[in-house]
Amino acid sequence: MTSSSIMPGTARTGRAATSSPWAVTFTRTLIYVILVAIVVVEAFPLVWMIVTSLKDPHEVFNSVLPGEIRWQNFPRVWYAMNFPVHLGNSLYVTGLTVGLVVVLATPAAYAFARYRFPGREIVFYAFLGAMMIPPQAILIPMFQFLKSLHLLDSLNGLAFSFVGGGTAFAVFLMRTFFLSLPRELGDSARTDGCNDFQVFWYIYLPLARPGIATVVIIQSLYTWNEFMFSNTFIITPGKKTVQSAVFQAIGQYSTDYTALCSGLMIALVPVVAIYLILQRQFIGGLTAGALKG
Amino acid sequence: MNAPSRLQPFIAPGLFIAPAAIALILTTAVPMVDAVLLSLQRWNAMTPAVWTGFDNYVRLAQDETFFRALWHTFYFTVCTVILQTILPLLIASLLNSGIRGSTVFRTLYFMPVIISLAISGLLWAMLFEPNFGAINSLLRAMGLGAYTPLWLAGTNSVMPSVIIVSVWQSLGFYLVIFFAALQGVPKDLYEAATLDGAGAWSRFMNVTVPTIRPVILIVVVLNTINGIKVFDQIWVMTAGGPNYASATLGTYLYSIAFGAMGASNSRLGYAAAIAIVILVLSIVVSLIQIRIGRRRDLDAQIEV
Numbered sequence: 001m002t003s004s005s006i007m008p009g010t011a012r013t014g015r016a017a018t019s020s021p022w023a024v025t026f027t028r029t030l031i032y033v034i035l036v037a038i039v040v041v042e043a044f045p046l047v048w049m050i051v052t053s054l055k056d057p058h059e060v061f062n063s064v065l066p067g068e069i070r071w072q073n074f075p076r077v078w079y080a081m082n083f084p085v086h087l088g089n090s091l092y093v094t095g096l097t098v099g100l101v102v103v104l105a106t107p108a109a110y111a112f113a114r115y116r117f118p119g120r121e122i123v124f125y126a127f128l129g130a131m132m133i134p135p136q137a138i139l140i141p142m143f144q145f146l147k148s149l150h151l152l153d154s155l156n157g158l159a160f161s162f163v164g165g166g167t168a169f170a171v172f173l174m175r176t177f178f179l180s181l182p183r184e185l186g187d188s189a190r191t192d193g194c195n196d197f198q199v200f201w202y203i204y205l206p207l208a209r210p211g212i213a214t215v216v217i218i219q220s221l222y223t224w225n226e227f228m229f230s231n232t233f234i235i236t237p238g239k240k241t242v243q244s245a246v247f248q249a250i251g252q253y254s255t256d257y258t259a260l261c262s263g264l265m266i267a268l269v270p271v272v273a274i275y276l277i278l279q280r281q282f283i284g285g286l287t288a289g290a291l292k293g
Numbered sequence: 294m295n296a297p298s299r300l301q302p303f304i305a306p307g308l309f310i311a312p313a314a315i316a317l318i319l320t321t322a323v324p325m326v327d328a329v330l331l332s333l334q335r336w337n338a339m340t341p342a343v344w345t346g347f348d349n350y351v352r353l354a355q356d357e358t359f360f361r362a363l364w365h366t367f368y369f370t371v372c373t374v375i376l377q378t379i380l381p382l383l384i385a386s387l388l389n390s391g392i393r394g395s396t397v398f399r400t401l402y403f404m405p406v407i408i409s410l411a412i413s414g415l416l417w418a419m420l421f422e423p424n425f426g427a428i429n430s431l432l433r434a435m436g437l438g439a440y441t442p443l444w445l446a447g448t449n450s451v452m453p454s455v456i457i458v459s460v461w462q463s464l465g466f467y468l469v470i471f472f473a474a475l476q477g478v479p480k481d482l483y484e485a486a487t488l489d490g491a492g493a494w495s496r497f498m499n500v501t502v503p504t505i506r507p508v509i510l511i512v513v514v515l516n517t518i519n520g521i522k523v524f525d526q527i528w529v530m531t532a533g534g535p536n537y538a539s540a541t542l543g544t545y546l547y548s549i550a551f552g553a554m555g556a557s558n559s560r561l562g563y564a565a566a567i568a569i570v571i572l573v574l575s576i577v578v579s580l581i582q583i584r585i586g587r588r589r590d591l592d593a594q595i596e597v
Contacts, residue, residue: 031387038384039401042461045416046404048427052419060425104313111309117302123310130321132579134522136543137572140550140565141327142320144338164320167313196305225409227525232551243411247529250415257419264412275407283403287470 053261060257073262081263085238086245087270089155093230093241094223096159101166101219102212108167109174110200110208114186124175130168135228146233153235161229166222170215173288177211178204214285217278221286224271242267328572331565338561349566358537359567362545365452369541370520372456377463377516378509384464385471386497399472402465410462414529417458421445421530445531448538455527455539462526463519467512474508475501514582521574542571 053073055066077083112124142161143152151157185207186199194202224242231244240248246267253259275282332349336342353359384402388395405413420427421444429441442450478501486496502509524543527533533540533548540548550564 028392031390031392035384035387035392035398038464039398042402042405042464045413045420045461048420049416100316104316107309108313111306115302115306115309117306120306123314127313127317130317132518132575133321133325134518134571134575136522136524136546137328137568137575138321138324139546140561140568141324141331143550145324145327161320163316167316168321171313200309221407225407225411227409227411227529228547231411243409246415247411250418260415260419264416267412268408271407271409272404275404279400279403282407283399283469286406286466287473 049261049264052257053265055258057256057258073258074266077259077262078266080259081245081249081266082238083242083245083263083266086240086242087266089239090224090241090243093155093159093162094220096156097162097166097223098216098219100159100163101170102215104163105167105170105174105215106205106208106212107200109171110178110204112171112175113178114183114204127168127171130164131172133165135165139228139232142229143232152233153239155234155239158230158233158241159223161233162223162226166219170219173215173218174208174211177208177214181207213281214288217281217285220274221271221282325572328565328568331562332569334562335560336562342562345562349563352563353566353570358540359545361537362533362540362542362567363570365539366521366523366541366543368452369456369459369523370517373459373463373520374513374516376456376460377467378512380460381464381467381512382471382509385468385475386501388468388472389475395472399465399469402468404465405462406466408462410525411529413458413462414526417454417461417526418445418530421454423447445539446535448535451531451535451539455530458526458530459523467516470508470512471505474505478504511582514578517578518575518582521571521578542567542574546571 051065052060054069054071055073056070059066108127112120112127146152146154146157146161149157151160181204185203189199189203226241227243227247230241231247234240234244237245237248246263249263250260253263331342333344333346334342335345335348388398423429423441423443423446426444428444432438432441442454444454445451482500482504483496486500491499522543523541524547527539527541528544528547531539533544537545546564546567549560549567
């Protein structure tokens with residue numbers, strides 16, 4: 001039971017004056033019951049996926065839990081679905097996209113935050129506007145564009161298609177970050193003889209690391225999880241990213257839930273592992289990204 | 294004053310911004326203009342394109358399936374806006390009521406948020422399987438065998454099913470946003486309300502909601518934008534089926550453009566016209582967002 005959880009804070013807010021300790025305990029318990037029930041609902045699909053991935057294919061629909069834990073689905077799916085290749089493809093596209101976005105967005109965000117020049121607002125609003133374009137709107141022209149550049153069905157081309165939206169968003173986030181850094185640092189460096197580039201490179205860039213980290217987290221997750229462009233611009237099975245490879249696999253494994261669940265598990269492991277290590281940065285970065293974006 | 298010194302203020306910022314600006318022009322502005330032009334042509338990617346003026350839009354206005362897709366998009370957006378604002382706000386309030394372990398709950402609730410829409414769609418498609426899927430098996434085990442819906446396979450149940458998946462997946466995300474906002478509400482406001490005899494519900498409606506109103510609006514706008522664009526989960530689970538019963542603007546566009554790629558009936562100009570409809574709807578919502586978004590208030594209120 002959770003009766004031990006009456007917080008002193010609540011008792012002091014005066015509520016205790018009107019309600020008995022028993023009523024407080026009851027309310028508290030009720031809150032916990034609701035919160036735990038929601039955990040059950042949120043976790044159920046994931047727990048079901050884990051349990052199913054450990055079953056023998058014959059057990060899937062007959063028993064709730066596997067008779068014994070069977071890891072065999074993982075090596076089976078790992079090779080059958082060609083995971084080493086797809087994970088490598090996703091890693092390559094994510095790395096390239098994140099790298100390009102950081103390199104392009106950081107100096108631009110710095111300039112928007114630190115320089116005054118005629119037309120700054122207009123250019124900045126153009127960047128903001130680019131952020132609001134839904135991916136569907138550019139899907140077809142991007143397909144044709146990549147085709148004409150001979151970048152269709154290429155991981156480089158896929159990364160290229162992500163760069164625009166990602167850069168606009170990163171510029172917006174990073175600009176806020178640069179605005180929060182003291183202006184005096186740059187001014188005194190300039191009096192010491194630093195030129196514009198040196199002020200950026202030696203003074204502000206090292207301080208901007210937390211901002212860059214946020215961009216890296218958001219952009220990595222977004223690129224790794226992206227489905228529509230990856231599923232459209234990559235055609236050769238061996239070049240597919242994890243997301244579209246798993247999607248393609250349902251045709252082949254439609255009734256083999258143990259295989260599908262193990263496949264989904266493998267596809268999820270990289271993201272979940274990083275999430276568990278960097279929870280706070282993930283939660284903070286994603287929500288800040290949404291609010292400021 | 295000579296020319297170089299007049300250009301002086303532009304040189305440094307220009308060099309810093311130029312690479313990003315070029316990337317943006319190539320990957321968003323050019324395709325954007327291209328989409329508009331494409332929507333005025335008839336093109337199947339095989340034979341040369343033909344200019345047809347507003348013909349695609351005229352045909353769109355007569356296309357029953359397009360209006361069904363528009364209706365489903367609207368239905369999805371309205372339902373998710375309501376559910377994905379109210380539920381996370383209520384649960385965040387419970388978490389903020391001074392209980393222990395709120396960090397653990399938030400971490401658990403946030404898990405589905407990091408999963409890709411495609412993977413969660415595939416997972417739920419298995420759970421929703423009408424004959425032997427986990428959910429209907431569970432209902433049968435609970436003696437509710439008479440009430441097992443067809444879920445994704447039924448024309449009436451498919452949209453609610455898709456909405457359930459969306460709520461499941463995004464709950465933790467909006468909850469964390471609301472939780473951060475709730476932490477910023479001054480405690481003495483609640484104490485004053487309590488002394489005035491306000492109960493929990495009255496405190497929620499009269500203190501919490503008005504104080505975090507800007508954050509509520511932002512969540513509504515985010516939900517609206519995501520609703521207009523909805524594609525991944527639906528495409529993975531149903532591809533807009535059965536018989537277009539879950540077709541949204543996004544999936545309808547996709548099935549026209551890439552459902553029969555390369556075939557002569559692939560109507561890229563027509564699909565581009567749908568893309569422009571999505572774009573216009575997004576712009577309208579974004580403009581509303583800019584009007585209501587007093588970002589200064591927000592930044593002051595949210596320290597995630």
